[in-house]
Amino acid sequence: MEQAKRAWIYCRIDAPEDLHGALKRQRQQLMDYAEQMGFEVTGSSQDQASGLNRNRPGLNEVTEAARNGRMDVLIVRDISRIGRDTCQTMEYLEQLSRMGVQTCSPMEGVLDFTFQKVIRDALSHMEMK
Template sequence: MIPKTILFSQKQEKLRVAAYCRVSTNHPEQFGSLETQKSYFETMIRENPNWQFVRIYSDVSSALKTKNRPGYRQMILDGKKGLFDFVLVKSLSRFGRDTVETLTQIRKWKQMNIGLYAEMEDIDTMKVNDSALSIFLAMAQEESCSKSENIKFGIRARMRSGKTILNHSQFLGYTKGPDGVLVIVPEEAEIVRKIFDLYLQGNGVRKIKRYLEEHGIKTATGKEVWSTSTIDRMLSNEKYIGQVLMQKTYTPNFLTGKQEKNDGALSMFLVENAHEAIIDKETFEKVQERKMSKQ
């Protein structure tokens, strides 16, 4: 492929060009997409005789919060240092999802004579005014919102069909099997049973925390210090009786990405016999009754 010629600037010297690439998750398919983006832009820059390759900035993160995008933050810092003249990006939505925040950053760069080129929209920020750019960014934000809603629709359709959706990466007592179904980890399951037994013996979460730490029992992530809130959540987690309750939380605003407890705003879906239980239902119900009496 011979990339089209893009005349970013009338400078005579070579343009110092970088690129920014981002995917939302580290799933194998998306990670492959990230590597493809990085290779594509590096090749494009290096093969252009009028450009000087600077570096590829990248992130595996949502575009919602810049604090979760170290590659993005480094790019902004390097821009302030004047280390590049132009940045290539696949699309405006890859650069940022919030219209106001993205426009503010682009304006700062323009004042420093740094441009951004979004390939999918075919936009060179040095050649469009703020009004036109605002329209393009609003369109990109709306497209991101639409994609977000489509993803949510697909997830809820899976929930209605009874297909369990598990987002956890660390879950004491279980691991994910090849088919995504929870599989018991015997030594961890004993810890879970011990926590339930201790609670029914009259111990509160603080005493249980002390017991676990004094006996050198580690958390799911290998930590020696337990959180009382973690223990409390374990005692109410329906997955330990082989059930999965889906959509306990939801995200009202895709721009903030903040999850809220689902207190009836959306339907919840309970899948029974989703996997092998660690705790029997009678024990679980006794624990719930005791927790209710403590409130």
């Protein structure tokens, strides 16, 4: 029998307070998704902060869990929960991928930017000539 993938749930809102329970709803949606996918949830973290700054306690906890091999999959509502800066977010997802962590979203499926990375690297190489 195949062992279930270990999942980590990450939620973020850009508000100083969660007056309307958005984090709780986000987390429940991701827990339901993990159950539907057959993942074993091994942890979760959250932030109430801007998506423009990657230095957030909850996201740092995600990074540490990935480094320590505590997850196979990171589940987020959508890519904007990780960050609002496209380049920083792509770099972060690449970093997770190098640690063996796949990022999934019930809204967007598997978040994989391999193709975009190839294009970016090719353009960078052309600019250097």
